[in-house]
Amino acid sequence: MITEMYRVDGAHLNKEKIEKAASILRAGGLVGFPTETVYGLGGDGLNPDSAKAIYAAKGRPSDNPLILHIASRAELAPLVAEVPASAEKLMDEFWPGPMTLVFKKSQIVPLETTGGLETVAIRMPSHPVARALIEAAGVPIAAPSANTSGRPSPTQAAHVWEDMQGRIPMILDGGEVGIGLESTIIDLTGAEPTVLRPGYITPAMIEEIVGHTELDLASLGQPEPGMRPKAPGMKYRHYAPKAKMTLVDGEQSAVCQKILELAESAEENGKRVRIICTEETASCFAGFDVACAGKRSEPEEIAHNLFRILRDSDHDGVDILLSETFGETELGQAIMNRLMKAAGYHIIYI
Ligand code: TXA
Ligand code: MG
DSSP states (O other): OOOOEOOOOOGOOHHHHHHHHHHHTTTTOOOOOOSSSEEEEEEEEEOHHHHHHHHHHHHHOOOOOOOEOOOSGGTTTGSOOOOOOHHHHHHHHHHHSSEEOOOOOOOTTOTTTTTHHHHHEEEEOOOOHHHHHHHHTSEEEEEEEOTTTSOOOOSSSSHHHHHHTSSSSSOOOOOOEESSOOOOEEEEEHHHHHHEEEEEEEEHHHHHSSSSSSEOGGTTSSOTTTOOOGGGGSSSSSOOOEEEEEEEEEEEHHHHHHHHHHHHHHHHTTOOOEEEEETTGGGGGGGEEEEOOOOOOOOOHHHHHHHHHHHHHHHTTTEEEEEEEOOOOOOOHHHHHHHHHHHHTTTOOO
């Protein structure tokens, strides 16, 4: 299959190309498109064959449900069995934006889209290209992140190209995404709102709107045998760079010291080493290959850069990735959720 890629963002939100993408979606085809979090791989959310095509293109297990993307609140009611009061409050506050809510599904949502679950995850993105595409398609768009299963989520159209070229007919290039981490997922089908995947919308922000929230612990740490995260996707290996990745956690100067030690010994063994550092620590690593993720005081910047840094390490043939940790803030904890998976939970505490 030939994949076409078109630049569609900003001043030249290209109506003609968006209409073409929408007609591909309506016909059961797939389109890569930008959202404010990461790029999505979209298909018609009400067409079971589109869901199957998405799983095939990503190489993703079909028990891992897809998020439905809508452009207006009016599109919600037909997709869900009920809208709890907490959902109304959260949607008023955070939609459109990087928040996904899990509801009991209605009959029209196919089980192929929800990975066999009786619940459905729904999100209203704020990105103008995503919104224009959903409106033009006239159907909810089912979209996982547009990476091959297991790889870092795409934050640029070039990343989607890398993973999906030849597998899908079209990619809409809206430039680099703003946030760089996938949406916060909140389950509203139980007694208390429960965060299934941490993200840019933090537990404190959610609690301010709905009071108490739970955190699905199974989604956070290393899944133990028998532990079943409520978001099925959280149990799979994710974000993995080709390099062997090690995280070092502790007091800053001790962390730098340990990373230097590890880097030196890996280089002596002929390995290509890269250190993921921050502006505050970059000077410790003079002479080493570093990727600076941003300022520690600005976790938004680190979130924005993280997946690109992981992909760049693949392109550059890095064997060993060493990184400090970022868990001091709530957004930092969302970053750590991804980084721990990327490192296969390989972390040294000093
Ligand atoms: O920011 C995002 O959410 C991006 C963009 C493209 O919107 N999408 C995204 O989709 O990250 P994906 O498929 O890569 O991750 C969706 C996660 C998976 O962990 C999946 O298991 C969970 O959402 N999920 C989907 N439907 C669910 C449901 N009904 N109940 C629980 N978890 C669900
Ligand atoms: Mg994903």
